Amino acid sequence: MTPHHQEESRCESCPIRERAVCATCDSDELQQLEAIKYYRTYEARQPIMWRGDRMEFVASVVSGTATVEHLTEDGRKQTLGLLLPSDFIGRPGRDTALYDVAAVTEVTLCCFRRKQFEELVQTTPHVSQRLLEMALDELDAVRDWMFLLGRKTAREKIASFLMMYYRRTVTPEQQFGAATVDLSLTREAMADYLGLTLETVSRQFSKLKSDGVIKLEGKRKVIIPDVHALAREAGDDSIIA
Amino acid sequence: MTPHHQEESRCESCPIRERAVCATCDSDELQQLEAIKYYRTYEARQPIMWRGDRMEFVASVVSGTATVEHLTEDGRKQTLGLLLPSDFIGRPGRDTALYDVAAVTEVTLCCFRRKQFEELVQTTPHVSQRLLEMALDELDAVRDWMFLLGRKTAREKIASFLMMYYRRTVTPEQQFGAATVDLSLTREAMADYLGLTLETVSRQFSKLKSDGVIKLEGKRKVIIPDVHALAREAGDDSIIA
């Protein structure tokens, strides 16, 4: 029920060392981070943060999947971001959370007490620069998603989601032959991310399957026989220039 | 046709001094910025940047309205951001633009050559910290817009847009009695921002008008008799916690 704390483990052997907020830190800075970090694990479907809550910590996702979401009193929900390993949670400089964060699968976080982290941002340029870089990357990703939400059809949304998920979870080494994606999200969670209903998501999965663009293995495993074909369904035109 | 350069003018008397990327600079840092800045003006409907172009400069909007937008070969367009005075254009650290930027009205920019600005970001913490702050604010704003695009009805979208525009353009001093908003966007530009068609925008304006929520004066001027009533139409629940 309650999240439990893990014992410490060294940053050097951290699986997200290369990509997280600490990516560009030298060993000295890493030591400072190490001093204020602690691990915390949440079970699937547990809330990590509620909108309006005081933000006690910021964190990096070490393992698992979480979502940033916004929901209204009348029950509408929109997922605003998918948090995968190395993604950053929280906003230094803000007191209360603006959005809800929830664990989709079991999630382990590398947490930093917010006040202490904010001091670090002030004093170690590598952290603030990496944070800026990540924020700007996130901004670009979110803008692509705005196009998806505002202008894409249901079919394109599904194809885009699968491509995004594929790119973010499948490492280059694994990319041989037919690609397989193991979704950690339910149909409903995908619907919330894509601005659709779960029924529409299900229907489009069926349609893409009957059109031969994807194959389904069980409920959550998607086989992509031809990644380029799926990419074409996503309706993005790439930058050639 | 071609954008023209204005003569220099001092940062001290700059109208966006308090809110732009230079907001937290001390006089020393300001001098460095002053050394590399130049003004540039674009006529209404001129492109400022094309996706794929090399980004020669980054800039602050001094006056006028511009938009960040994404368009596809098949003619779909989604506006990703509204750029008003003090907003920042461009991404330090990136070589080519990911999105199109276009002037909606006549726009004056305070430009900085990108390479020189990037050096400044490295060396003056006030600039990089302010940039981070602005990026994080932008991220929050964009996330709110994702909810709008994914989950709001056409009517709520229009009401939300009017509220947003009101908040961003009407200063507290002007807020007495019935509020008036002078839109710089056409129905089509609003539609592109809201993920709608211009016809739907027009219909919802008419509907809000006949429902007494707004009054129209000419095509672009909107009178809001009761700001709270409009806010209610926007379908946001505020953070009470």
Next chain:
DNA sequence: CGCTTCATTGACGACGTTCAAGACATGTGG
């Protein structure tokens, strides 16, 4: 004036939502 741009309105239809039923897998207890 005619031309262009922008806005309004109507008729119609498509896409996605809503409501509802049923399938399937997993887990629990009798």
Next chain:
DNA sequence: CCACATGTCTTGAACGTCGTCAATGAAGCG
């Protein structure tokens, strides 16, 4: 082992919101 509950997913039918296509009107400008 079966009965039953639960969570997830699929599929169908009816509906409604918004998009498409088209005609008209209003305003600004050479």
